Amino acid sequence: MARRLTVVQMLPALDSGGVERGTLEIGRALVAAGHRSLVISAGGRLTERLVAEGSEHLTWDVGRKRPWTLRWVSRLRRLLEDEQVDILHLRSRMPAWVGYLAWKGLPAASRPRLVTTVHGFYSVSRYSAVMTRGERVIAVSGSIRGYLLDNYSGIDPDAIRVIHRGIDPDAFPLGYTPTAAWRARWLADYPQLAGRQVVTLPGRLTRLKGHSDFLKLLAGLVGEGVPVHGLVVGGAQPGKEGYAAELRDRVAAMGLQEQVTFTGHRDDMREIYAVSDMVLSLSTQPESFGRTAAEALALGVPVVGYDRGGIGEILAAVYPEGRVVAGDLAGLKAAVAQVLSGDAPVPGKPFPFTLERMLGATLDLYTELT
Helix, strand or coil: CCCCCEEEEECCCCCCCHHHHHHHHHHHHHHHCCCEEEEEECCCCCHHHHHHCCCEEEECCCCCCCHHHHHHHHHHHHHHHHCCCCEEEECCHHHHHHHHHHHHCCCHHHCCEEEEEECCCCCCCHHHHHHHCCCEEEECCHHHHHHHHHHCCCCCHHHEEECCCCECCCCCCCCCCCCHHHHHHHHHHCHHHCCCEEEEEECCECHHHCHHHHHHHHHHHHHCCCCEEEEEECCECCCCHHHHHHHHHHHHHCCCCCCEEEEECCCCHHHHHHCCCEEEECCCCCCCCCHHHHHHHHHCCCEEEECCHHHHHHHHHHCHHHEECCCCHHHHHHHHHHHHHCCCCCCCCCCCCEHHHHHHHHHHHHHHHC
C-alpha cells in the first residue's frame, strides 16, 4: 500500500442526501484501504454509522450561512497542522469557505492538498466560486464540468476531474425481485396497484421534480384507456407541505384520484423500483447526476427522462431509448407508451456508474496529489 493518508472531508451535516452518502462511502473506502478518515460536520443521524465504519467525526457547525461560522477557521487551521492532514476535501459551499480560508492561511509548504467536489448547478456567484478553488475539482458529471467551464473563466480545465456518482450493485442488483412477504405487504397497503402498469416518479415533493408534467402524462394515457397507475414516491420538505396539498388538489381536479398514489417518504426504494414497470425523471431543471434514474437502471428497470444534465448522460450510456427532449409532452407520452406496450427494449447494457469505480477514482485522485 502507498503511504497512509490522513483525509479530512467537510460538509454541513450528516442527516441524509447524496453528499452525505458519498461522504460515508469515501470514509469507508479510506478505512478499508488503511488510511485515516476524519469528517467535520454538525452531525446528524448518519454520524453513528460513519464512526462505526471506522471514520472519526468532529462535531463542528461549519454549515450555517452566518458570519460567525468563520470562527472555525483558526481552529481548523490548527487541526490541519496538528494532525498533519494530507488531503482536505470540501463538499459544500459554507464549509468550503471555512476550509479554504484555513488552508490559505497556512504556509504553502505545510498545506494539505485541496480537493473540492461540485455536486450541483450552484448559483453563479462569488459565494459559489469557492468550489472552483481546489487544486483538483471533482465534477459529478460531464454536465457539471461544462457548467464550471462556462461560468468560471479562471478555472483550469486540467484541474477538473469528472467522477460520476456510483451505485452499489450489491444494493441494486440487476434483475432484483422483492420477497413474497414484501410484495404481500405492498399490495395490502396499496391494493389499487394490482393489475395496473405502475409508472413511478421518485423524489421529494418540490416543484423542481416535474409533477405537473407527470400528471399531464397520466391524464393523456388514462384518456386513451391505458391501464396505468402513477406512483409518486417522496415526502414533502419541512415548510413545503403546502405544495403536497396543492398536488393532491390538482389530482382531484383532473379526476385522477383512482390513478395516482402518493406514498410519502419510503426507505424501500429498491423494492419499489423493482415492482414498477418504469421510472420517470422529469425535473424542470437539469440534474447534476440523477441517482434515482441510475438506481432503477442498475436493477434493469426502464427509465424515461428529459435528455439534459446528468440524466441525459446516464440515459445516453445505459438506456438511450429513454431520452426525451425536455418539455416535449408528446414525445414523453410516446416514449412511455412504447415501454408500457413492451415494444421498447429492457435495459441490458453493462452498467458503468458503479460505486467501485467512483471510490477507486477518488482514492486514485488523493494518491495522485500526494
